Amino acid sequence: MKISREIKTAILVLSGIALFIYLFSYLKGEDLFTTTNTYYTEFDYNALSMSSPVTIRGNKVGKIEDISYEFKTGKTRVEFSVSPKLVFSKNSTIRLYETGLMGGNALAIIRANDNDIAKSGDFISSEVQPGLITTLKNNFSGISTDLDSAIRSADTLMTSINTMVIDESEGSLKNTIAELNETLKSFKDLSNSIQSVIATNDEKIASVLDNFDKASKDLSELSNEIKEAGLSETIDNLNKTLVGVQNMLQTIDNNEGTIGKLLNDDSLYNNLEAASKEMELLLLDIKLHPARYRRILSKKEIPYQAPTEDQKN
Template structure:
């Protein structure tokens, strides 16, 4: 069969129209020969999302944005082309996010793995939007900007008050104070130099003093070690035991037990002890005054004198 010129022309026109449509859709990011699932999401604001923007799942590109159309109520309808066999539930969330400083806005699918009702063409997913880097930075800087502005306002007021306070007299006083401060610093520098010279002159003495101090510290450490190694616990126990015995003795004396207790508490015994002491005193006095009464050495047989009691006889009643 011989094709006429008109048929060839018609076929060429049809092929050209098809190629034009295919090329136009290809440039828009659509592939006429690819089987895919088309789902929709309604956003209040797409925040710079454009056609052909990638659609990702856990960072993996699984599709793209086909079209963004504005609705009569002002909301934006986004058509997505999903090119994956991975099951995605129809309760998944489509979140707009910022992929980077130069990457632009994309859509991330956050699947609900608990839901087994998977998407099909024409389904609508839940919408979500995440602040971009610029928006987040602006949101963080907004309170800081307010604080900086407030600080600048306070600084303006402070400078105005300082200008009011710093009249000519105050400025002169301030200059004088600074001059005095410089003089004081100069004197301090001179004193510091003298002190450095004094230290340099007495360096040997200081070194000797430090050496002696080290020796003293070492000796003190040895003494401390000796004290630590001594059986202080046993010594303290013995001391406590001795004090307990002394306390018991004092308690017995106070209660009238023993000789000392009776002397302290028994009036009759105390009186007898006192009388005995006085009698002993008189006896010793009489021995001193009349020794011949007690030691009789006579060469001629002289008779003893009769006993005469001492004048101060405290025993007599």
């Protein structure tokens, strides 16, 4: 059977249309020959886009099919599809999270540990996970406040430093630096003067150093001569003598020996004092009665009479 040219043209046009529809669906992320299960969830605001991925544990298992606004509830209704191979609980949670710093968002299925299996067309509860950008946005006001306070403090510090530098009072930093500069100049002038004196009296300084060197050599030779003369032995003997004298004085102080007893015994002093008193009375009696002692060899005894006070005087 011969096919006419019109029929061939119609078949070619229909094939092109079918290919165009397939390619358009493929570019949208839809596969006309693959079946999927569709589920629904809701959020308070829309942060998704068509064809945003649906993941589970970081693996893509589906995509967003439709996003619509519910006028009655004021919420965003999201329709998403996943592979029919994925089995999860109806009590699972659909989590909205950020996929990167560029602000892309996606949905993640957080499984629940029960056997209430979700069916196509079921509604799944949702939650929103704060991301890095959201956290920074929420905290940016506090960061900006702290940064503003830090900038103000730095400005106050710089103003205080500027005031301190410009201050012309007696105790200001500027005057202090000027005085320090004058002191450094004085030290510099003193150093130059010392260098000039040294340069002018170089020969005299060298002569003084030579004389000092000679004097030290003479002292060294004198020390050697004293050592050779036996001064050290003389000092040792003197030291031994002093030790002996010290021991003798310690013996006297301890009432040991004759000298110690004589110096420390009070009875000797008392006896000497009594003998001196008796000798004084004897001499006085001889002076008053000389005749008695002229007849001392006679047999007639003359009785002793104590002198009166007038006679003593």
